[in-house]
Amino acid sequence: AEVLIALLRELNKSQVKENLLPLQGHLWHCWCKKDKELYHLREKGNRSIEQHKSEIETEKQRIRNQQLTRAFPLNELMHSVLEILQNHSETQTTHYFLQWLSVFLDNLTAGHLEQLNEKKINLWSLIQTEKQKAPKSTDLQRWQREIEAISTEISDCTLGIEQLLREVGQIYEALEEASPTKNTLYLSLPQIAADLMISGVPIELMDGDASYVPLKWVAALFDKVSEKLGNKRVFVLSILGLQSSGKSTLLNALFGLQFMVSAGRCTRGAY
Template identity: 75%
Template sequence: LQGQLWHLWCEKDKELYHLREKGNRSIEQHRSEIETAKQRIRHKQLTKAKPPNDLMRSVIEILLYSKTHNKFYFIQWLSMFMNNLTAEHLETLREKQRAVWSQIQMEKKKASKSNSMQSLQNDIEVISTKISKCTLGIDQLLREIGQIYEALEEASSINDSLFLSLPQIAADLMISGAPIELMDGDVSYVPLKWVAAVFDKVSEKLGDKRLFVLSVVGLQSSGKSTLLNALFGLQFSVSAGRCTRGAYMQLLKVEETFREELGFDLVLLVDTEGLR
């Protein structure tokens, strides 16, 4: 659901906020066509999502009905398994990336703006895109759950037991301290309905708590995720050669002894994609 269909839906939604008159069409006609196209895409997603395939069904069931420590064991095991599926391919791509980067450094020493320099920079971009597309992990599975929810919401399946249970999965993981994707970095878009539903469930479970939000912003590969991990003992992804895409959030409970002194019960940490 999150591949081409989700990408197209995001493009259409962004187009909605940059409306232009096209030919004989008015802006209202253009808006209507975009909304129709968005609904068509959601309908296609829904036909793929119901019933969920074997993989998604088993993941949803385990994350929904297992005890907390079993969920974390399952997530860690599955993350390692999925990383192993792509590790060899990723290493080959990174070797190519290092080789091209060395050539770029040599060209820079020559202080020349040759065509070969431009060609090498294009090669680096192509390889970087392949590396990001090769990434496969728990994030993609949770993103898929979010897309199933949004497709069901669009179809007004609000009484569907699957629809009602999905935000519970992400909310439980978030309350347990797992990082949850806030913005999908592959399409630079926040799935607002999904994120709002997850926050509603978190709020419902935790009650009226005081929340402090702390975010980190900086250049790409400047160590933002590493800094948050070191300061707060977290597990934002920092594996070599992998830059954070989008934005992730992680909920931390404040020790009772510090709550009055600090003035809040929970900290929501947001790790963001690098600038430039």
């Protein structure tokens, strides 16, 4: 715990993900784009379908290899988190650790996020006012670019348990490409996530930042859930509403879940 605190406090707020969660950044977004193109084939040009698909597969493999290079050896944060989750299978201990870590991560960036969101709201107000006064003003585009930059920074410095578990899934998918059966870490990750999900921790099915479902990770996770719970019926509950209208708070209250509900945060994706 003390190692994690010291490590996180030293980092620049907007570089936390880039340094500690390397598999969720540019490489992952590039891989998702290539995988979607494999099915859409919108950029084929003069190439044959077979040639285009072959080039995409080669590029996907290259990106995965880059991910493996960046992911291993595991950095201090992911090594510590996985070590604790692997060595403490008791539900109470795990929940205590995750709650403690969640509170600390929230406090780490809360002030910075508040400032960014306030700046974003002020810019939106300026845009709405300017649209009424001068719809063709050059300031509108400049303010719009500033809002996009702020949104990117908010995403970059938002760090919670869901991002850590997303990184676990990415580690699994990257290892799946490189002799996974010989890797004990690879074999243990789905069981860790399945135990967490059964105990009430939200598990991400679709990456809300990349709009992509890591199918191999999700399939392995549900295989472990089925092994533990058997062939149970699945009930699906959907909850809709505007941002910050209390969706996560309602789910937490009704079902004892642990969605982040801090002001300025947004739960994106499917869980």
